[in-house]
Amino acid sequence: MSRHIVMHTQRLTLTLTALASAGLLLTACGTESGAGSEGDSGSRSAGSAQRLTGVRWNVESLTLGGTEHRAPEDVYLKIGKNGRAGGSYGCNRVGSDVSVKGDTVDFGTPLMTKRACADEDRMAFEKRFVRALGAGKFTAKVDGDRMTLTTAKGDRVNLSSQPAEPDAPLTGTKWTVRGIGDDRTAAALPKALTDKVHLTFADGKVRGNLGCNDVTAKAEAADGRITLGPAATTRKMCPGDAMRTERKLLELFGGQVRYEVARDTLRLTADDGTVVSASADGKSDRKSDRKSDGKTDAKSAEK
Numbered sequence: 001m002s003r004h005i006v007m008h009t010q011r012l013t014l015t016l017t018a019l020a021s022a023g024l025l026l027t028a029c030g031t032e033s034g035a036g037s038e039g040d041s042g043s044r045s046a047g048s049a050q051r052l053t054g055v056r057w058n059v060e061s062l063t064l065g066g067t068e069h070r071a072p073e074d075v076y077l078k079i080g081k082n083g084r085a086g087g088s089y090g091c092n093r094v095g096s097d098v099s100v101k102g103d104t105v106d107f108g109t110p111l112m113t114k115r116a117c118a119d120e121d122r123m124a125f126e127k128r129f130v131r132a133l134g135a136g137k138f139t140a141k142v143d144g145d146r147m148t149l150t151t152a153k154g155d156r157v158n159l160s161s162q163p164a165e166p167d168a169p170l171t172g173t174k175w176t177v178r179g180i181g182d183d184r185t186a187a188a189l190p191k192a193l194t195d196k197v198h199l200t201f202a203d204g205k206v207r208g209n210l211g212c213n214d215v216t217a218k219a220e221a222a223d224g225r226i227t228l229g230p231a232a233t234t235r236k237m238c239p240g241d242a243m244r245t246e247r248k249l250l251e252l253f254g255g256q257v258r259y260e261v262a263r264d265t266l267r268l269t270a271d272d273g274t275v276v277s278a279s280a281d282g283k284s285d286r287k288s289d290r291k292s293d294g295k296t297d298a299k300s301a302e303k
Contacts, residue, residue, distance in 0.1 A: 051142040053081045053100060057159035059089075062129055064155050072122045074263070075129070077159065079105065090126030091117035096133075105140050105149060107133040118179070118188045132157070167261045168280040170221060171201045175208075175266045175278035180248050182273045190241040197245065199278065201226070211245035212238035217253055224260070226268070228253045252276065 059075040061068050077087040085098035085107060092115050097108030110130055117123055138149035138157070149157040177197040181187045189197060189211075199208035199215075206219035206228065213236050218229030231253035237243070251274065258269040264280040 052105070052140050052147060053079045055079075055161050056087075057147055057161055059129070060158045060160055062125070062132060062155075062157050064128060064132060066154075069125055069128060071129075072119070072125055075125070077157075089129045090122040091115055091119070092126065094130065100140075103140050104137050106137045110134065115181075129157075166263075168264050168266075170259065170261055170266070173266075174198055174200045174281035176281055177249070177276060177278045179275075179277045180245065181275050181277075189245060192239075192241055193245055197249070198281070210249045212236055212242040213246060215250075215253075221259065224258055225256050226259050227256050230254050248274065249276070 055078065057077045057079070059071040059077055061070050063069070072090055075088060075090050077085065077089075079085045079098055079100065083097055083099070084095060086093070086095035088094070089112075092113040094110045094112045096110040099106040099108075110133070112130070132151075132155060135155070136151050138151055141148045141150070145161045147159045147161070149159070175198060176195055177189060177199065179188050193211050197209060197211050199206055201219050201221065204218060204220060205216060206226075207214070207216045209215065210233070213233040215231050215233045217231045218227075220227045231250055233250075238246075251272075252268065252270055255271065257271075260267045260269075266278040266280075268276040268278075270276075
């Protein structure tokens, strides 16, 4: 009996060895480890997931139905390791759930801010991008600092992970005001005031021009807020648009505003919901096809 068992064991061992040599056990091993039908796909998938998550991917273009749409500046997507994705899709900040399984990426229903931007190209791209991400699953291919997301029908997103520019410092930077609005709308300044309205924070004060008159006031920044003292201004009289803009900006003084700096953009938010967007001096037209700023970000939906 024992001899029969020994012979049977030897035959089984030889059979398993032969199967393993032929590669016929890889499917079973892969299934057991959760890797799928390819024996080494688990390691490849894990590596792909690690490369595409936790990275700020700058969106370069979106191809839908064979038509390529170039992305406006500063459109980006970040896929977190915690099952969340977010970014700026053209005008608004967006956040959503995301599932990453190997090389397959599936985005959930987006949660968006509700800002309407003056730049129609940005709004049009954002609508296409949101619709594309919600249309189905993507296959991700990461090659160094580049990534493509492709659907089964051939729609594609091209992205790159070139290092983002560092945030401009709040103090010492000349901030040129580009728009005044609220949490829902961003209105660009009148053309006559382009590049004329500006603020500079330095040495515990803010100085600049509000559209007509020069201004100076105390300014103390701490914990994401700036405490502004009463405004001292010159006393010129200017045409209607300039005075209306100035009156809106004067309402910021004598109280606190929240501030956010993202790369070369400053956002000031007053307690009444007024939002002022400004760009670091000389940074407003880095692309020749950029029509207008009109992109003051509302409160981020990205988590």
